[in-house]
Amino acid sequence: MITAIAVIIVFGLMVLFHEWGHFIVARKSGMKVLEFAFGIGPKLFGIQGKETLYSVRLFPLGGFCRFLSAEEVQEEDAVNKEELLSRSFESKPIWKRMLVIAAGPAMNFVLGAVLFIVLFAWFGVPTAVNENVIGGLIENKPAAKAGLEVGDRILKVNGVETPDWLAVTEQIHSNPNQKLTFQIEKANSKQIVTLEITPEYDPQSGQGLIGITPQVYNQRVSVLESAKYGMQQTIEFTRLVIMLLIQMITGKMPFELSGPVAVAQVIGEGARQGLSNLLSLTGILSIQFGILNLLPIPALDGGQLAVLTYEGIRRRPMNPEKKGWIQLTVFALLMALMIAVTYKDIVNLIMK
Numbered sequence: 001m002i003t004a005i006a007v008i009i010v011f012g013l014m015v016l017f018h019e020w021g022h023f024i025v026a027r028k029s030g031m032k033v034l035e036f037a038f039g040i041g042p043k044l045f046g047i048q049g050k051e052t053l054y055s056v057r058l059f060p061l062g063g064f065c066r067f068l069s070a071e072e073v074q075e076e077d078a079v080n081k082e083e084l085l086s087r088s089f090e091s092k093p094i095w096k097r098m099l100v101i102a103a104g105p106a107m108n109f110v111l112g113a114v115l116f117i118v119l120f121a122w123f124g125v126p127t128a129v130n131e132n133v134i135g136g137l138i139e140n141k142p143a144a145k146a147g148l149e150v151g152d153r154i155l156k157v158n159g160v161e162t163p164d165w166l167a168v169t170e171q172i173h174s175n176p177n178q179k180l181t182f183q184i185e186k187a188n189s190k191q192i193v194t195l196e197i198t199p200e201y202d203p204q205s206g207q208g209l210i211g212i213t214p215q216v217y218n219q220r221v222s223v224l225e226s227a228k229y230g231m232q233q234t235i236e237f238t239r240l241v242i243m244l245l246i247q248m249i250t251g252k253m254p255f256e257l258s259g260p261v262a263v264a265q266v267i268g269e270g271a272r273q274g275l276s277n278l279l280s281l282t283g284i285l286s287i288q289f290g291i292l293n294l295l296p297i298p299a300l301d302g303g304q305l306a307v308l309t310y311e312g313i314r315r316r317p318m319n320p321e322k323k324g325w326i327q328l329t330v331f332a333l334l335m336a337l338m339i340a341v342t343y344k345d346i347v348n349l350i351m352k
Helices: 002-028 070-075 081-086 094-123 142-146 165-173 223-249 260-272 275-293 301-314 320-351
Strands: 033-048 053-067 125-128 134-137 153-157 180-185 192-197 200-202 207-209 212-214 216-219
Touching (some): 002 033, 002 053, 002 094, 002 275, 070 081, 094 223, 094 275, 094 301, 125 223, 134 142, 142 192, 153 165
Antiparallel strands (some): 125 216, 153 180, 200 207
């Protein structure tokens, strides 16, 4: 139940911000928005505004804005046809249409920044403690496999004393794929044990890693400082996601995709770990959602931006029939990919 509620809240928040971006910029650009929908599938109920229907649909994992199209106006037998045509999506300059399309993903970056700012203002800024004590372990990494535990103190690495966390990481980072001897003071028994651990080579950083994190405490900061840290976090995660995408596309990293089942699992786990983790996770997912929507794939916002750019260069619109076939084909391929990824998620879940 916790997972289901958390998934609806997280996806709902991302979708609402995304579609509100499209909606508000379209209205400011003079376009008529026929419907602002939260959810997809059959309509449950709606409230008719002055000119926009605000509706809620059955499945709360999506949404859309339906703009007035020139084709719809031509089909109407209206007295004010010219006025309606002037408010259609196609009647506006290409730069305005591009702003409307880009506003959706942009609002996902705004949501990410807002959530990080709230997180830091409310809970404080996570600050690492420079002690040689393990604060966290990453599953299935060398440290966890070797038997290290949270609270263990790393006294020496390959005979070199490590009095603080910086000294520990220097030894690990500079020796990827090299077997190292760790002298450990166990947290519970205070016994001194010796373990051999081989740091994995991390292609992203070019360093050795064993899957440990330092102890962390939350440092209280002012609202202005929270805003600064929130923006920095947004920029950093944006950079990180783009780098990962580039590395996957260029083959430097394995191409791994997670479907809705895996994402729901992660959200559920974040919710169980507390509000701070859920806020942070939602911010990260919102940034990822914004970046993915900007990819030049016809079924996504980035695809529409690519088409508008192409039309702007050619100075004439693309053939509607051709555009429709491209969108339909790519949409079918995306659905097939989504089904395959979801199947993989379910199989992995069952095999656990």
